[in-house]
Amino acid sequence: MxxxxxxxxxxxxxxxxxxxxxxxxxxxxxxxGITALMAMPPAATTAFARQLRAARRPSVIYVxxxxxxxxxxxxxxxxxxxLENLIFDxxxxxxxxxxxxAAGTAAMxxxxxxxxxxYGEYILVVDGAISTAENGVHGMAVGQTFIxxxxxxxxxxxxxxxxxxxxxxxxxxxxxxxPTGAVGVADIIKNKPVINVxxxxxxPEVMTGTLVSFLASGVPELDRHLRPRAFYGNTIHDRxxxxxxxxxxxxxxxxxxxxxxxxxxxxxxxCRGPTTYNACATIKWNGGTSWPVESGHGCIGxxxxxxxxxxxxxxxxxxxxxxxRGQAFAAAAGGVAVGAAAALAAKxxxxxxxxxxx
Amino acid sequence: xxxxxxxKVKTSPKGVTIGGGVKAxxxxxxxxxxxxxxxxxxGAIDLRGLPMAPNEYEQLLAMLGVGELDLEIDLNGPSRIRxxxxxxxxxxxxxDREDRVLSEYxxxxxxxxxxxxxxxxxxxxxxxxxxxxxxxxxxx
Numbered sequence: 001m002x003x004x005x006x007x008x009x010x011x012x013x014x015x016x017x018x019x020x021x022x023x024x025x026x027x028x029x030x031x032x033g034i035t036a037l038m039a040m041p042p043a044a045t046t047a048f049a050r051q052l053r054a055a056r057r058p059s060v061i062y063v064x065x066x067x068x069x070x071x072x073x074x075x076x077x078x079x080x081x082x083l084e085n086l087i088f089d090x091x092x093x094x095x096x097x098x099x100x101x102a103a104g105t106a107a108m109x110x111x112x113x114x115x116x117x118x119y120g121e122y123i124l125v126v127d128g129a130i131s132t133a134e135n136g137v138h139g140m141a142v143g144q145t146f147i148x149x150x151x152x153x154x155x156x157x158x159x160x161x162x163x164x165x166x167x168x169x170x171x172x173x174x175x176x177x178x179p180t181g182a183v184g185v186a187d188i189i190k191n192k193p194v195i196n197v198x199x200x201x202x203x204p205e206v207m208t209g210t211l212v213s214f215l216a217s218g219v220p221e222l223d224r225h226l227r228p229r230a231f232y233g234n235t236i237h238d239r240x241x242x243x244x245x246x247x248x249x250x251x252x253x254x255x256x257x258x259x260x261x262x263x264x265x266x267x268x269x270x271c272r273g274p275t276t277y278n279a280c281a282t283i284k285w286n287g288g289t290s291w292p293v294e295s296g297h298g299c300i301g302x303x304x305x306x307x308x309x310x311x312x313x314x315x316x317x318x319x320x321x322x323x324x325r326g327q328a329f330a331a332a333a334g335g336v337a338v339g340a341a342a343a344l345a346a347k348x349x350x351x352x353x354x355x356x357x358x
Numbered sequence: 359x360x361x362x363x364x365x366k367v368k369t370s371p372k373g374v375t376i377g378g379g380v381k382a383x384x385x386x387x388x389x390x391x392x393x394x395x396x397x398x399x400x401g402a403i404d405l406r407g408l409p410m411a412p413n414e415y416e417q418l419l420a421m422l423g424v425g426e427l428d429l430e431i432d433l434n435g436p437s438r439i440r441x442x443x444x445x446x447x448x449x450x451x452x453x454d455r456e457d458r459v460l461s462e463y464x465x466x467x468x469x470x471x472x473x474x475x476x477x478x479x480x481x482x483x484x485x486x487x488x489x490x491x492x493x494x495x496x497x498x
Contacts (some may be wrong), residue, residue: 050476281410
């Protein structure tokens with residue numbers, strides 16, 4: 001049993017930064033990057049920086065279950081705002097068996113030591129789904145099921161960050177028929193704050209931004225699927241640069257037609273933008289280079305619960321509402337009708353506004 | 359007529375054609391400027407968070423024009439703080455060492471918060487200067 005016997009006092013983030021010779025304005029620059037991503041006003045940046053400097057350097061225990069390591073790869077390739085430094089210097093990443101040099105008993109000892117020394121205060125990051133079928137025997141390591149491992153390590157955590165759609169909602173592992181009974185962290189742990197950062201993988205800046213936001217001000221405001229509203233508050237569709245074409249009822253019919261090349265809406269090609277909450281359209285990927293819709297492919301809805309079972313990726317989002325496959329065309333037509341109706345309504349609003357302005 | 363010193367504008371935003379999306383941002387800036395005047399409350403618009411096509415981004419920068427101040431600071435990568443043709447509206451871009459944009463936003467403020475010395479820094483300064491002066495006195 002791990003307890004608080006050997007709890008250690010950790011330095012603050014500010015002390016760590018001072019020791020590393022990181023200037024205040026350099027730190028403010030980093031905070032400005034984070035708060036801009038979270039759409040916070042400049043005045044809040046100063047307060048955010050102050051809170052973050054005062055936070056104790058956290059111990060982070062990163063545990064992987066049914067996962068593919070894609071989320072970790074994305075996280076370690078985070079561009080803005082140079083979070084490799086934050087992850088590896090400012091936070092104390094005490095256990096991650098993919099990144100750490102130790103293996104076997106030595107690695108497990110490092111985990112137990114971190115749990116003991118930081119009991120009640122460490123951040124637990126979970127990557128991957130947890131198998132529950134047949135008492136969890138489909139996922140085991142060191143003679144313990146993933147369920148038992150998770151319960152043990154969660155007990156002393158201040159909060160749990162579930163990274164990726166698998167840790168959040170079961171994701172790929174939970175796809176129909178879900179033979180291992182895969183579920184997300186919040187389905188098992190009920191007595192600790194769980195913050196879901198879904199995606200396949202999640203946007204690196206969202207993962208690191210969520211960790212930093214927790215350090216500065218605790219558990220952020222979450223939506224009904226336990227996602228931070230600062231990053232998952234809008235649908236992809238709401239912030240999509242192709243949205244204006246949807247409003248005008250202009251849809252690409254194939255991936256390389258003239259409409260697609262001119263930026264028309266990819267709704268009919270299966271884009272899940274209207275039902276997917278994520279920040280891809282604004283933060284983008286690879287240091288803001290581009291994102292799937294800008295590259296010409298629709299959103300696949302990877303940050304939503306049950307995203308593998310939402311129908312074909314190349315069927316309109318409404319298709320799954322129709323039981324018979326043959327009715328997919330009707331669904332597409334329905335989508336177009338909705339788009340056209342929205343366009344008409346927008347036109348009417350514009351006319352009315354013009355009249356009022358005159 | 360106010361006695362304010364006129365701002366020297368390097369590029370005038372007049373005559374620039376403004377598209378619908380950019381105009382909407384313009385109205386938001388106007389609202390934030392009015393709020394700054396009435397309540398003293400600053401605001402910001404994250405330029406990376408707006409669904410803009412590349413030509414709209416150029417249009418926006420053209421609409422904002424260029425004001426008197428243009429600062430470049432090296433803080434583990436360049437940071438540029440430029441006053442626009444509209445006093446109180448600042449264009450700020452932070453980059454990393456590899457020249458990748460970390461953040462880019464418009465700040466509606468009398469002076470960008472980033473440039474202001476923070477309270478805890480000033481407290482440190484008082485303490486450090488006081489120690490220094492006391493030390494100096496001992497050597498006198």
